Amino acid sequence: MKLYGYWRSSASYRVRIALNLKQIPYETIPVHLLKAGGEQKTEAYQQLNPARLVPTLVTDDGEHLNQSLAIIEYLDAIAPEPRLIPEDPLTAARVRTLALDMSADLQPITNLRILQYLTGELNQPDETKLRWIQHWVAQAFQAFEQRLGQTAGRYCVGDQVTLADICLVPQVYNAQRFGIDLAPYPRIQQIVAALNVLPAFVDAKPEAQIDANS
Template sequence: MKLIGYFRSSAAFRVRIALNLKDITVEHAFRHLRRGEQSTPDYAALNPQKLVPALVLDSGEVLTQSLAILEYLEETHPEPPLLPKDPVGRARVRALALIPTADIHPIQNLRVMTYLRERCGQSEEAAFAWSRHWIETGFAAYEASVANDRRTGAFSHGDQPTMADLCLVPQIFNAGRFKVDMAKYPTLKRLFDTCMKHPAFDAAQPARQPDAEP
Protein backbone atom coordinates (compact mmCIF):
# COMPACT_ATOMS: atom_id res chain seq x y z
CA MET A 1 0.00 0.00 0.00
CA LYS A 2 1.00 3.59 -0.55
CA LEU A 3 -0.19 6.57 1.50
CA ILE A 4 -0.12 9.92 -0.26
CA GLY A 5 -0.13 12.75 2.24
CA TYR A 6 1.40 16.00 3.45
CA PHE A 7 3.18 16.41 6.75
CA ARG A 8 0.88 19.17 8.02
CA SER A 9 -2.38 17.63 6.82
CA SER A 10 -4.62 16.79 9.78
CA ALA A 11 -6.43 14.19 7.70
CA ALA A 12 -3.21 12.41 6.70
CA PHE A 13 -2.03 12.62 10.33
CA ARG A 14 -5.12 10.61 11.42
CA VAL A 15 -4.29 7.84 9.00
CA ARG A 16 -0.60 7.76 9.96
CA ILE A 17 -1.58 7.19 13.60
CA ALA A 18 -3.87 4.30 12.63
CA LEU A 19 -1.17 2.68 10.49
CA ASN A 20 1.28 2.94 13.38
CA LEU A 21 -1.18 1.56 15.93
CA LYS A 22 -1.99 -1.41 13.70
CA ASP A 23 1.66 -1.91 12.73
CA ILE A 24 0.91 -1.64 9.01
CA THR A 25 3.87 -0.78 6.80
CA VAL A 26 3.14 1.36 3.76
CA GLU A 27 5.09 3.32 1.19
CA HIS A 28 4.82 7.06 1.74
CA ALA A 29 4.46 9.66 -1.00
CA PHE A 30 3.80 13.36 -0.64
CA ARG A 31 1.90 16.23 -2.22
CA HIS A 32 2.89 19.70 -1.06
CA LEU A 33 -0.45 21.41 -0.50
CA ARG A 34 0.88 24.97 -0.32
CA ARG A 35 2.57 24.51 -3.69
CA GLY A 36 -0.62 23.14 -5.22
CA GLU A 37 0.80 19.70 -5.99
CA GLN A 38 -2.57 18.16 -5.10
CA SER A 39 -4.09 19.85 -8.17
CA THR A 40 -1.82 18.33 -10.82
CA PRO A 41 -3.60 16.19 -13.43
CA ASP A 42 -1.96 12.94 -12.32
CA TYR A 43 -3.11 13.36 -8.73
CA ALA A 44 -6.56 14.65 -9.70
CA ALA A 45 -6.98 11.41 -11.65
CA LEU A 46 -6.37 9.49 -8.42
CA ASN A 47 -8.46 11.76 -6.20
CA PRO A 48 -10.91 14.09 -7.98
CA GLN A 49 -11.34 16.09 -4.74
CA LYS A 50 -7.65 17.04 -4.97
CA LEU A 51 -7.18 16.45 -1.26
CA VAL A 52 -4.94 14.27 0.87
CA PRO A 53 -4.70 11.60 2.03
CA ALA A 54 -5.20 8.94 -0.60
CA LEU A 55 -4.42 5.31 0.14
CA VAL A 56 -3.43 3.28 -2.91
CA LEU A 57 -4.05 -0.39 -2.27
CA ASP A 58 -1.89 -3.19 -3.65
CA SER A 59 -4.80 -4.02 -5.97
CA GLY A 60 -4.56 -0.53 -7.47
CA GLU A 61 -7.80 0.68 -5.90
CA VAL A 62 -7.62 4.17 -4.40
CA LEU A 63 -9.29 5.08 -1.11
CA THR A 64 -9.92 8.71 -0.18
CA GLN A 65 -11.38 10.57 2.80
CA SER A 66 -9.56 9.87 6.05
CA LEU A 67 -12.55 8.48 7.97
CA ALA A 68 -13.34 6.05 5.16
CA ILE A 69 -9.69 4.96 5.19
CA LEU A 70 -9.79 4.50 8.97
CA GLU A 71 -12.91 2.35 8.65
CA TYR A 72 -11.21 0.28 5.93
CA LEU A 73 -8.15 -0.27 8.10
CA GLU A 74 -10.39 -1.23 11.02
CA GLU A 75 -12.22 -3.80 8.92
CA THR A 76 -9.14 -5.31 7.31
CA HIS A 77 -6.79 -5.08 10.31
CA PRO A 78 -9.07 -5.31 13.36
CA GLU A 79 -6.31 -5.44 15.99
CA PRO A 80 -5.90 -3.33 17.97
CA PRO A 81 -9.46 -2.03 17.57
CA LEU A 82 -10.18 1.64 16.93
CA LEU A 83 -13.84 1.19 17.84
CA PRO A 84 -15.45 -0.35 20.94
CA LYS A 85 -17.34 -3.63 20.64
CA ASP A 86 -20.71 -2.36 21.85
CA PRO A 87 -22.94 -0.43 19.41
CA VAL A 88 -23.53 2.51 21.76
CA GLY A 89 -19.82 2.86 22.42
CA ARG A 90 -19.08 2.72 18.70
CA ALA A 91 -21.64 5.44 18.08
CA ARG A 92 -20.12 7.61 20.81
CA VAL A 93 -16.61 7.26 19.40
CA ARG A 94 -17.81 8.05 15.88
CA ALA A 95 -19.72 11.09 17.16
CA LEU A 96 -16.63 12.39 18.97
CA ALA A 97 -14.51 11.79 15.88
CA LEU A 98 -16.92 13.84 13.79
CA ILE A 99 -16.50 16.95 15.94
CA PRO A 100 -12.97 17.65 14.63
CA THR A 101 -13.40 15.98 11.25
CA ALA A 102 -16.81 17.35 10.24
CA ASP A 103 -17.47 20.40 12.40
CA ILE A 104 -14.00 21.98 12.71
CA HIS A 105 -11.51 20.93 10.07
CA PRO A 106 -13.56 21.40 6.87
CA ILE A 107 -14.33 25.07 7.56
CA GLN A 108 -10.88 26.17 8.65
CA ASN A 109 -8.49 24.22 6.46
CA LEU A 110 -6.03 25.58 3.92
CA ARG A 111 -8.41 25.94 0.99
CA VAL A 112 -10.99 27.78 3.12
CA MET A 113 -8.35 30.13 4.51
CA THR A 114 -7.08 30.80 0.98
CA TYR A 115 -10.61 31.54 -0.26
CA LEU A 116 -11.23 33.94 2.63
CA ARG A 117 -8.08 35.87 1.80
CA GLU A 118 -8.09 35.79 -1.99
CA ARG A 119 -11.79 35.83 -2.87
CA CYS A 120 -13.43 37.46 0.13
CA GLY A 121 -10.78 40.11 0.75
CA GLN A 122 -10.12 39.08 4.34
CA SER A 123 -6.83 39.92 6.00
CA GLU A 124 -4.57 37.22 7.40
CA GLU A 125 -5.66 38.31 10.88
CA ALA A 126 -9.35 38.00 10.00
CA ALA A 127 -8.85 34.59 8.41
CA PHE A 128 -7.03 33.38 11.53
CA ALA A 129 -9.84 34.74 13.72
CA TRP A 130 -12.34 32.78 11.62
CA SER A 131 -10.38 29.56 12.07
CA ARG A 132 -9.83 30.14 15.77
CA HIS A 133 -13.58 30.67 16.30
CA TRP A 134 -14.56 27.34 14.74
CA ILE A 135 -11.77 25.45 16.48
CA GLU A 136 -12.81 26.85 19.85
CA THR A 137 -16.49 26.15 19.18
CA GLY A 138 -15.72 22.53 18.39
CA PHE A 139 -13.30 22.10 21.26
CA ALA A 140 -15.89 23.44 23.71
CA ALA A 141 -18.33 20.81 22.49
CA TYR A 142 -15.75 18.02 22.71
CA GLU A 143 -14.71 19.12 26.20
CA ALA A 144 -18.32 19.10 27.38
CA SER A 145 -18.82 15.66 25.84
CA VAL A 146 -15.91 13.97 27.60
CA ALA A 147 -15.18 15.93 30.78
CA ASN A 148 -17.72 14.30 33.09
CA ASP A 149 -18.64 11.19 31.15
CA ARG A 150 -17.87 7.95 33.00
CA ARG A 151 -16.91 6.34 29.67
CA THR A 152 -13.97 8.72 29.29
CA GLY A 153 -10.80 7.12 30.57
CA ALA A 154 -7.14 7.67 29.86
CA PHE A 155 -8.33 8.28 26.29
CA SER A 156 -11.53 9.72 24.87
CA HIS A 157 -13.36 6.41 25.34
CA GLY A 158 -11.85 4.02 27.81
CA ASP A 159 -8.20 3.31 28.35
CA GLN A 160 -7.11 2.49 24.81
CA PRO A 161 -6.85 4.87 21.82
CA THR A 162 -9.90 4.98 19.59
CA MET A 163 -10.84 6.67 16.35
CA ALA A 164 -11.90 9.70 18.39
CA ASP A 165 -8.36 10.26 19.66
CA LEU A 166 -6.93 9.80 16.15
CA CYS A 167 -9.13 12.67 15.00
CA LEU A 168 -8.71 14.90 18.06
CA VAL A 169 -4.92 14.95 18.28
CA PRO A 170 -4.23 16.34 14.78
CA GLN A 171 -6.79 19.08 15.37
CA ILE A 172 -5.03 20.09 18.59
CA PHE A 173 -1.75 20.27 16.67
CA ASN A 174 -3.53 22.46 14.13
CA ALA A 175 -4.95 24.63 16.90
CA GLY A 176 -1.46 25.51 18.02
CA ARG A 177 -0.87 27.34 14.74
CA PHE A 178 -3.92 29.48 15.47
CA LYS A 179 -2.85 30.23 19.04
CA VAL A 180 -5.85 28.55 20.66
CA ASP A 181 -5.59 28.63 24.46
CA MET A 182 -5.81 24.96 25.41
CA ALA A 183 -6.05 25.86 29.11
CA LYS A 184 -9.75 26.38 28.44
CA TYR A 185 -10.08 22.69 27.60
CA PRO A 186 -8.35 20.79 30.44
CA THR A 187 -9.75 17.38 29.53
CA LEU A 188 -8.68 17.74 25.90
CA LYS A 189 -5.23 18.81 27.03
CA ARG A 190 -4.99 15.75 29.28
CA LEU A 191 -6.11 13.45 26.47
CA PHE A 192 -3.60 15.04 24.10
CA ASP A 193 -0.74 14.65 26.56
CA THR A 194 -1.66 11.00 27.10
CA CYS A 195 -1.83 10.32 23.38
CA MET A 196 1.50 11.95 22.64
CA LYS A 197 3.22 9.63 25.12
CA HIS A 198 2.13 6.74 22.90
CA PRO A 199 4.76 5.83 20.26
CA ALA A 200 2.15 5.51 17.49
CA PHE A 201 1.02 9.11 17.97
CA ASP A 202 4.50 10.49 18.49
CA ALA A 203 5.87 8.89 15.30
CA ALA A 204 2.94 10.24 13.28
CA GLN A 205 3.32 13.89 14.27
CA PRO A 206 4.11 16.38 11.51
CA ALA A 207 7.66 17.19 12.60
CA ARG A 208 8.69 13.54 12.27
CA GLN A 209 7.61 13.13 8.64
CA PRO A 210 10.14 12.96 5.78
CA ASP A 211 8.56 15.97 4.06
CA ALA A 212 8.44 18.11 7.22
CA GLU A 213 9.34 21.77 7.01
CA PRO A 214 9.89 24.36 9.77
Protein backbone atom coordinates in the same frame (compact mmCIF):
# COMPACT_ATOMS: atom_id res chain seq x y z
CA MET B 1 0.53 0.35 0.94
CA LYS B 2 1.24 3.88 -0.20
CA LEU B 3 -0.03 6.99 1.54
CA TYR B 4 -0.25 10.20 -0.47
CA GLY B 5 -0.32 12.99 2.06
CA TYR B 6 1.19 16.16 3.40
CA TRP B 7 3.11 16.46 6.66
CA ARG B 8 0.84 19.16 8.10
CA SER B 9 -2.45 17.77 6.79
CA SER B 10 -4.67 16.73 9.69
CA ALA B 11 -6.52 14.16 7.58
CA SER B 12 -3.20 12.57 6.52
CA TYR B 13 -2.05 12.66 10.16
CA ARG B 14 -5.15 10.62 11.15
CA VAL B 15 -4.35 7.89 8.65
CA ARG B 16 -0.69 7.80 9.68
CA ILE B 17 -1.70 7.24 13.31
CA ALA B 18 -4.10 4.43 12.33
CA LEU B 19 -1.50 2.70 10.13
CA ASN B 20 1.06 2.94 12.94
CA LEU B 21 -1.34 1.61 15.60
CA LYS B 22 -2.04 -1.37 13.39
CA GLN B 23 1.65 -1.71 12.51
CA ILE B 24 0.89 -1.72 8.79
CA PRO B 25 4.01 -0.72 6.85
CA TYR B 26 3.49 1.98 4.22
CA GLU B 27 5.40 4.23 1.89
CA THR B 28 4.86 7.97 2.17
CA ILE B 29 4.35 9.90 -1.05
CA PRO B 30 4.37 13.63 -0.30
CA VAL B 31 1.83 15.86 -2.03
CA HIS B 32 2.81 19.48 -1.40
CA LEU B 33 -0.37 21.47 -0.74
CA LEU B 34 1.21 24.89 -1.32
CA LYS B 35 4.06 24.49 -3.83
CA ALA B 36 3.21 25.66 -7.37
CA GLY B 37 -0.39 26.35 -6.40
CA GLY B 38 -0.80 22.93 -4.76
CA GLU B 39 0.17 19.50 -6.09
CA GLN B 40 -3.25 18.18 -5.01
CA LYS B 41 -4.70 20.12 -7.96
CA THR B 42 -2.57 18.46 -10.66
CA GLU B 43 -4.16 16.23 -13.29
CA ALA B 44 -2.08 13.30 -12.04
CA TYR B 45 -3.29 13.62 -8.45
CA GLN B 46 -6.91 14.13 -9.50
CA GLN B 47 -6.79 10.62 -10.97
CA LEU B 48 -6.31 9.44 -7.37
CA ASN B 49 -8.72 11.87 -5.73
CA PRO B 50 -11.10 13.99 -7.83
CA ALA B 51 -11.84 16.06 -4.71
CA ARG B 52 -8.24 17.37 -4.87
CA LEU B 53 -7.63 16.66 -1.20
CA VAL B 54 -5.16 14.47 0.68
CA PRO B 55 -4.91 11.75 1.84
CA THR B 56 -5.15 8.93 -0.65
CA LEU B 57 -4.27 5.41 0.41
CA VAL B 58 -3.23 3.01 -2.33
CA THR B 59 -3.61 -0.59 -1.21
CA ASP B 60 -1.25 -3.43 -2.09
CA ASP B 61 -3.82 -4.45 -4.75
CA GLY B 62 -3.59 -1.00 -6.34
CA GLU B 63 -7.02 0.21 -5.13
CA HIS B 64 -7.07 3.84 -4.12
CA LEU B 65 -9.13 5.10 -1.22
CA ASN B 66 -10.01 8.63 -0.14
CA GLN B 67 -11.61 10.20 2.94
CA SER B 68 -9.52 9.56 6.04
CA LEU B 69 -12.41 8.13 8.06
CA ALA B 70 -13.38 5.72 5.30
CA ILE B 71 -9.72 4.69 5.05
CA ILE B 72 -9.50 4.10 8.80
CA GLU B 73 -12.74 2.07 8.79
CA TYR B 74 -11.25 -0.01 5.98
CA LEU B 75 -8.04 -0.55 7.97
CA ASP B 76 -10.12 -1.53 11.01
CA ALA B 77 -11.89 -4.13 8.89
CA ILE B 78 -8.79 -5.68 7.31
CA ALA B 79 -6.58 -5.47 10.41
CA PRO B 80 -8.91 -5.51 13.41
CA GLU B 81 -6.23 -5.30 16.12
CA PRO B 82 -6.23 -2.95 17.91
CA ARG B 83 -9.85 -2.03 17.25
CA LEU B 84 -10.26 1.67 16.58
CA ILE B 85 -14.06 1.54 16.42
CA PRO B 86 -15.39 -0.57 19.28
CA GLU B 87 -17.77 -3.44 18.58
CA ASP B 88 -20.33 -2.37 21.15
CA PRO B 89 -22.87 -0.23 19.20
CA LEU B 90 -23.32 2.41 21.89
CA THR B 91 -19.59 2.86 22.48
CA ALA B 92 -19.03 2.93 18.71
CA ALA B 93 -21.62 5.70 18.37
CA ARG B 94 -19.86 7.71 21.10
CA VAL B 95 -16.52 7.26 19.35
CA ARG B 96 -17.97 8.34 15.99
CA THR B 97 -19.68 11.36 17.55
CA LEU B 98 -16.36 12.69 18.84
CA ALA B 99 -14.54 11.77 15.65
CA LEU B 100 -17.10 13.62 13.53
CA ASP B 101 -17.03 16.66 15.83
CA MET B 102 -13.43 17.10 14.72
CA SER B 103 -13.38 15.67 11.21
CA ALA B 104 -16.78 16.67 9.82
CA ASP B 105 -17.71 19.82 11.76
CA LEU B 106 -14.40 21.52 12.55
CA GLN B 107 -11.67 20.51 10.09
CA PRO B 108 -13.56 21.28 6.84
CA ILE B 109 -14.27 24.91 7.80
CA THR B 110 -10.65 25.57 8.73
CA ASN B 111 -9.19 23.68 5.77
CA LEU B 112 -6.57 25.31 3.55
CA ARG B 113 -8.90 26.00 0.61
CA ILE B 114 -11.41 27.76 2.89
CA LEU B 115 -8.66 29.94 4.36
CA GLN B 116 -7.25 30.64 0.90
CA TYR B 117 -10.73 31.70 -0.28
CA LEU B 118 -11.10 34.05 2.68
CA THR B 119 -7.76 35.79 2.08
CA GLY B 120 -7.88 35.47 -1.73
CA GLU B 121 -11.28 35.87 -3.42
CA LEU B 122 -12.87 37.53 -0.38
CA ASN B 123 -9.81 39.71 0.17
CA GLN B 124 -9.80 39.38 3.95
CA PRO B 125 -6.64 40.19 5.94
CA ASP B 126 -4.68 37.50 7.81
CA GLU B 127 -6.12 38.85 11.04
CA THR B 128 -9.64 37.89 9.91
CA LYS B 129 -8.40 34.43 8.94
CA LEU B 130 -6.97 34.01 12.44
CA ARG B 131 -10.22 35.19 14.06
CA TRP B 132 -12.14 32.73 11.88
CA ILE B 133 -9.95 29.82 12.99
CA GLN B 134 -10.01 30.84 16.66
CA HIS B 135 -13.79 31.25 16.66
CA TRP B 136 -14.58 27.83 15.17
CA VAL B 137 -11.91 25.98 17.13
CA ALA B 138 -13.23 27.45 20.40
CA GLN B 139 -16.80 26.36 19.60
CA ALA B 140 -15.74 22.85 18.67
CA PHE B 141 -13.33 22.38 21.57
CA GLN B 142 -15.88 23.65 24.14
CA ALA B 143 -18.39 21.05 23.00
CA PHE B 144 -15.74 18.32 22.82
CA GLU B 145 -14.51 19.14 26.33
CA GLN B 146 -18.05 18.87 27.65
CA ARG B 147 -18.67 15.55 25.89
CA LEU B 148 -15.46 14.15 27.39
CA GLY B 149 -17.05 14.61 30.81
CA GLN B 150 -19.42 11.76 29.83
CA THR B 151 -17.08 9.54 27.82
CA ALA B 152 -13.44 9.90 28.86
CA GLY B 153 -11.22 7.51 30.72
CA ARG B 154 -7.53 7.63 30.02
CA TYR B 155 -8.46 8.51 26.41
CA CYS B 156 -11.50 10.09 24.74
CA VAL B 157 -13.78 7.09 25.22
CA GLY B 158 -12.70 4.87 28.07
CA ASP B 159 -9.20 3.50 28.31
CA GLN B 160 -8.67 2.25 24.75
CA VAL B 161 -7.31 4.39 21.91
CA THR B 162 -10.08 4.89 19.35
CA LEU B 163 -10.93 6.82 16.22
CA ALA B 164 -11.96 9.72 18.47
CA ASP B 165 -8.39 10.10 19.72
CA ILE B 166 -7.04 9.81 16.19
CA CYS B 167 -9.25 12.73 15.11
CA LEU B 168 -8.54 14.87 18.17
CA VAL B 169 -4.73 14.92 18.15
CA PRO B 170 -4.30 16.51 14.67
CA GLN B 171 -6.87 19.22 15.44
CA VAL B 172 -5.04 20.09 18.67
CA TYR B 173 -1.77 20.20 16.71
CA ASN B 174 -3.43 22.66 14.29
CA ALA B 175 -4.91 24.75 17.08
CA GLN B 176 -1.47 25.10 18.65
CA ARG B 177 -0.02 26.18 15.30
CA PHE B 178 -2.46 29.06 15.34
CA GLY B 179 -1.61 30.01 18.93
CA ILE B 180 -4.90 28.91 20.47
CA ASP B 181 -4.85 28.75 24.26
CA LEU B 182 -5.77 25.26 25.45
CA ALA B 183 -6.14 26.25 29.12
CA PRO B 184 -9.98 26.21 28.95
CA TYR B 185 -9.87 22.55 27.87
CA PRO B 186 -8.15 20.57 30.67
CA ARG B 187 -9.60 17.18 29.64
CA ILE B 188 -8.48 17.65 26.05
CA GLN B 189 -5.02 18.67 27.23
CA GLN B 190 -4.68 15.68 29.55
CA ILE B 191 -5.83 13.16 26.94
CA VAL B 192 -3.63 14.58 24.20
CA ALA B 193 -0.63 14.50 26.54
CA ALA B 194 -1.31 10.81 27.23
CA LEU B 195 -1.69 10.06 23.50
CA ASN B 196 1.33 11.99 22.31
CA VAL B 197 3.76 9.71 24.14
CA LEU B 198 2.48 6.57 22.42
CA PRO B 199 4.91 5.44 19.67
CA ALA B 200 2.17 5.34 16.99
CA PHE B 201 1.38 8.99 17.67
CA VAL B 202 5.04 10.04 18.01
CA ASP B 203 5.92 8.51 14.63
CA ALA B 204 2.88 10.12 12.97
CA LYS B 205 3.74 13.66 14.08
CA PRO B 206 4.09 16.15 11.23
CA GLU B 207 7.69 16.97 12.17
CA ALA B 208 8.66 13.28 11.91
CA GLN B 209 7.59 13.02 8.24
CA ILE B 210 9.96 12.92 5.28
CA ASP B 211 8.43 16.10 3.84
CA ALA B 212 8.48 18.02 7.15
CA ASN B 213 9.24 21.73 6.76
CA SER B 214 9.34 21.39 2.98
